[in-house]
Amino acid sequence: MDKVAIVGVAQTKYEKDKIEQTYLELVFEVVNKLYNQLGISNDDVGSVITSSNDFNDGRTIANMAIQDAVGSVRKSESRVSGDGAFAFIYGAMRILSESYNTVMVVSHSKCSEGDQYLINNSIFDPFYQRALGLDQVSTAGLMANMYMTKYGITQTQAAQVVVKNRKNALNNPYAHLQEDITVDEVLDSPMVAYPLKELDLPPFSDGAVAMLLTNEEMAKKFTDNPIWFKGYGSCTDNYYLGNRHLTNLIGLEGAAKQAYQMAGISDPINQIDVAEIYDAFSTHELMGYEALGFCDLGKGGQFMESGATQMDGSIPVNPSGGVLSSNPTMANGLIRVAEIALQLMGKAGKRQIPNAKIGLANGMNGICSQGNIVLIFGGE
Amino acid sequence: MIYEAVDSALKDAQLEPKDIDAILIGNMDHFEGINFSEMWTGVEAAPGYLKPVMKVATGGTTGSSLGICGYHYVASGIYKNVLVVGWEKLNEGGATTGIITAFDPVWERPSLAGALGPLALMASMYQAKYGATSEHAAMVTVKNRSNAANNPFAHLQMPNITVDYVLSSQVISYPLRLHDCCPQSEGACAMIYANEEEAKKITDTPAWFQAVETAHYYTYGTDDKMYDLPTATIASKKAYKKAGIENPIRDLDVAEIYEPTSWSELAWTEALGFAEPGKGPVLLEEGITQMSGELPVNPSGGVLSTNPIGATALVRFAEAAIQVMGRGEKRQVPDVEKALGMGFGGSLWTEIAIFGKEPLR
Secondary structure, eight states: OTTEEEEEEEEOOOBSOOTTSOHHHHHHHHHHHHHHHHTOOGGGOOEEEEEEOHHHHTSTTGGGGGHHHHTOBTSEEEEEESOHHHHHHHHHHHHHTTSOSEEEEEEEEEGGGSOHHHHHHTTSOTTTTGGGTOOHHHHHHHHHHHHHHHHTOOHHHHHHHHHHHHHHHTTOTTOSOOOOOOHHHHHHSOEEETTEEGGGSOOOOEEEEEEEEEEHHHHHHHOSSOEEEEEEEEEEOOSSGGGSOSSSOHHHHHHHHHHHHHHTOSOHHHHOOEEEOOOSSHHHHHHHHHHTTSSOTTOHHHHHHTTTTSTTSSSOBOTTOHHHHOOOGGGHHHHHHHHHHHHHHTOOGGGOOTTOOEEEEEEEETTTTOEEEEEEEEOO | OHHHHHHHHHHHTTOOGGGOOOEEEEOOHHHHTOTTHHHHHHHHTSSOTTSOEEEEOOGGGHHHHHHHHHHHHHHTSSOSEEEEEEEEEGGGSOHHHHHHTTSOTTTTTTTSOTTHHHHHHHHHHHHHHHOOOHHHHHHHHHHHHHHHTTOTTOSOOOTTOOHHHHHTSOEEETTEEGGGBOOOOEEEEEEEEEOHHHHHHHOSSOOEEEEEEEEBOOSSGGGSOOSSOHHHHHHHHHHHHHHTOSOHHHHOSEEEOOOSBHHHHHHHHHHTTSSOTTOHHHHHHTTTTSTTSSSOBOTTOHHHHOOOHHHHHHHHHHHHHHHHHTOOGGGOOTTOSEEEEEEEETTTEEEEEEEESSOOO
16 A cells, blocks of 8 residues: 655654743644755645644644644644544545645644643543542553553563663654663652552653655655555554453554554564554553564563564664653654654664664554554555 | 434444444534543444544534544545544533633633634624624524424424514624524434445445535634635635536535524625625525525524534534435425535634535546
8 A cells, every 4th residue: 555655754852841832833843844854835735634632732622723833724624633643544544535645744742731630530431430530640550550460570571661762762862851771760760650650651741743644646756765654553442441451452452453464464573673652651562562463462571571672673662762751642643653754764863773664653542552553654 | 422323323324333444533522521532432332442433623613524534534445434423512511611712822812712702703794894784694593493493303493483583682792692693502413434335235325425625724713804704715616616516506406504603604605605795695585595495505404503513513414415315304405416514613614515416436
């Protein structure tokens, strides 16, 4: 399915508190960067898909505020309420339906302006669950505890994920937390939601990401090395945590199977050169390895120890530093796509994986990988 | 409530939940105070478990943005069918409280926030420019609310409503009176889209998408003159071209437009090319947009009768499709070949879909 290409990406630096910029200015920054990089103007963009979340932006119809910034006056913009990787697939569909030749996809979050506990607590059932104090942190603790207990995953194995990703982030000029930390530092950090400690969890970040998609004919006009959309799958798990397995990410597994089928991938470890996965907390990345078929169920910890997902391993995961290093929530999935595009373009600078030809990115909506999307890209 | 709509749609298409490829949800989650509402409704009220579920939310246009997204889901070739569901339960939240937060907190919230403030300003400017009267606006309400009496799904059904009744209602925001304004409704609308091969298995009389178009506008509504709706002109012209419509009054058989106020229908039927600028009232005076007229507008009763926000614009698409399928019963316009559905929302955005008895080749 070599019909949709990514021809350029732009990101802001992800930071704790971009107090000098409104969220529409964050969006304008990445749109402007993308335009300058590709030498294009509003007229070259057929349609725009944005991703954002009203609760996070503190405004309903949150995309209203960014119309001027994305240059959608007199043309079509639509907004996916949720993770940016879903905005990517909607943008790709607009090209596949032959409705537009070019689509710009943009996502942003400015987490510093909201109370993240209240925002995430509002995802839960108002009568039975909100009062329990559930949010994405406490549920991550529940999930981590069940997963680690069932499969004998150790806190050290979990800490290795954090060490890897924060260290990788040192090579990524856009990353928020760039830290050369040790396993002991992770293990000694204050307990937040047992068994997850402060350093097992991501920061909250401000930032935005944009990219331009084109059809096959247009791609060569913009770049010599377009990145091609090869595979897609999406799968949704149960809403109520009590109805979920919590020890394995069956939604992510379902999405991966569909994406692999579309992209003709039967042996992910050998066929995929680099992966940017949604690591919402340390053990979540381990569960991701399993769901994506990189290792067997329950073997995520051992797979981490094997070094396979390190920068020089057989399948480097999150060379960018992942969500554990930069977490502008709604943008996370689209950042994963952008980072894979940079890897396959050979433009990832110090975080470049040599000769990366096939890459995987995934996004997530809701709590503990309820809504999942997996995307496969290729450089040729 | 959402399950009721989903279940009815599945039964109507004689499909099982397992037959559905993907779910699209439309809802303004600020209004009911539920974040990621699609993660709950998509699997609890719709058959989204272990399937793709995504939400599209663009304010008043939510339903049409959703309706258009569904088109791309199938037209892209990725899915053979999709279940599209828009809903709102406004008494559990506050529409105006929610909508006020759409506006810039520094520049616009103190002066031009919520839905009715800007719509009143638009009505006032339209009135001042073209001299339309409150009586003209009241005629729109009378037409739409009496049409609603033929629509079993409509919220406000007023078969005996009169112009005097509308004119004697309380002023809400000049020149809008209570009965110039849409109600706050609760409800859900579900549609099933399928590709050509699948559609044949489901029905002999599908309604085909012939064009979908969107035009957005400046972040600040007041960055433009507000007496007309330029995005309706931009989007409808593109859609007419795609669907081979030269003269909308002649070539369209029915239109379901998004009229949040009576005045909006006067001005926006002009923007859609049904009348020259300033001549919207003539459409009513000459009966052109009445049920028996040349181009009936809002046989369902429109937004003035029913407004569950996340569903409202999808209801326009659904009612236009129902007319093309010939299933409008007491509200059916005879011999519909082409129908228009319109969504309005955000900072003066318009979305258009044209449905026809045959697919465009």
